[in-house]
Amino acid sequence: MAHTTVSRALNDHPRISVETKARVRATAANLGYVTHAGARLMRKGSSNLAGLVVPDVQNEFYATAASIMADQCALRGLQLVLSISNDDPSREEQQLRSLREGRAAGVLIVPSPAPTTNAVSLLRGLPIVQFLRSNPKLGAHSVFADDIAGIHQATTHLVELGHRRIAFVGGTTNISTGLDGLNGYEAALRDSGIGRETGLIHIGPARPEFGYGALETLLENVPAVTAVVVASSRQILGLLCAAQTRGVSIPHDLSVVGYGDADWFTITRRALTAVELPICDMSMQAMTTLFNLLDGKKEQRSEFRYQTRLRVRASTSVPPARRRARQRGSE
């Protein structure tokens, strides 16, 4: 039997007899034969790989998205290759190169702060959807949340409770989400006629350690602070630890609003008031956009901006000063 026949049998070619197929398959299984992806790729020119590049799988946000996306890919017969960039541009470039080398069909990416020029050109001509963060250099299609409005919402919530000295802890501003968050915060203060004050803004990497340090610095430099907006679920984890260590009672001494909705938000000491993102919808939309790109369908829209929703739980309340005033008032 010619190797061609074998190939056809294995690929379920219509013009191969059922019994030949059966025989070939049995033998293949017996021999432990496995198709050579390299050879197939070389022949076909394109693969069924889709790449997903995220900064950090420990962030529940990306983990959830990855989970959903992997399921969707599986449904479509694509193999999702998950890469962790650590927000390191050179690693990101490396991952993208390797995706291109493997002739990936398309890429979903949460871009790092400053993609290398190589990374940019690597992406050229490839179906690509940016997720959560977006960088115009990388391509037109993106799915993200309205972070400006989201953080604005969070900040305004605190203002309405009576807070005037509201701190902001968030990601670096060379990432779109970081910048948008900061802008949303500043806009909200401006809209409420609250003047700027130094020492209230802490910008750094989306890691628990940074959140921890941020609260410590804050308490030291601006002890009068009564509330804080934390734009990253990783940072808030550290910040809450710090609060616990320092004996800062939430929301009694300090109101806290989070961003995103890690599933542990509800079972913290005081369930966290947070701005929720429709992560499920967003992930699905990202996949739909990518699939449409793969199918060559013209997307009418190239940007999908999702609105967030403030979920008030137990980590926010009126500030201490006002609370005292109220108590006096009620006496």
Place this chain on the structure above:
Amino acid sequence: MAHTTVSRALNDHPRISVETKARVRATAANLGYVTHAGARLMRKGSSNLAGLVVPDVQNEFYATAASIMADQCALRGLQLVLSISNDDPSREEQQLRSLREGRAAGVLIVPSPAPTTNAVSLLRGLPIVQFLRSNPKLGAHSVFADDIAGIHQATTHLVELGHRRIAFVGGTTNISTGLDGLNGYEAALRDSGIGRETGLIHIGPARPEFGYGALETLLENVPAVTAVVVASSRQILGLLCAAQTRGVSIPHDLSVVGYGDADWFTITRRALTAVELPICDMSMQAMTTLFNLLDGKKEQRSEFRYQTRLRVRASTSVPPARRRARQRGSE
């Protein structure tokens, strides 16, 4: 210039002049040339891919491990391909097949409960390290925690506090960790001379929803229960939500011990008493074992079992009955 020269230049072949290399590289970059991984693989016969197959990236345990492993691979010039099996044997088989098709250099796997026979044969002859769970059919090398001892520790801690009606919530017993956990729990009760009681054991998928339901059922069927050992960090999340919803106060009404150490364990309403696993060490060891296998070094040991450590925090205390007795005693 011949394509051979180009290839050599790109691969930094020693017998190519420096200037030719420079020229070739410049042109390649200009043209946006990317090596064809398929062709290279076909020629070389082996790739620099390493596979990591985990059930669920939303589990912080696997997420942390994946993070560490990806870093280690990057250091060694390997590309880690992360696959999510969802504990679904057919998906697992699919992932393994695709890894073999890509001629992956080796595989790290948290095996599903019941790997298919195909999956087993797919793995034959491939350097493979089992992580956390282990199944003798899949291979000899494994890195895991002493789950029996770990859960034994957790259970004994509760017994020592005076609990007698201790429930167990854990993963299914067709997975080694699930079975070991249950065994550890039962052994601890036996060792303490505590008789078995029906309705205390809840076995199911490692998902928050299962933990949520487990507590509800438990409270309904065995209202006298005073403590619970939860063997999965995903399940405990749901269980804590249920406790909150049902107004069960921890540890006043119910003592809870967790397993693993998700980083949010310390900031729950009452910081969780939990059995910690040396996940960092374990991940590193798994990589070392895999690398040794890749280097053809004979491993002296093929199983690495790590000891756990009970970290007592605030979610456990003496049971209500005893507490009343003490209070009476001190009056």
Place this chain on the structure above:
DNA sequence: CTGAAAGCGCTAACAG
């Protein structure tokens, strides 16, 4: 230091 030629394993086009 550079070039020519062969072949990795597969699939698609073209015969039979």
Place this chain on the structure above:
DNA sequence: CTGTTAGCGCTTTCAG
């Protein structure tokens, strides 16, 4: 329904 042939893009001899 099955076989023959060619060529995908690369690396590796072997010759210059």
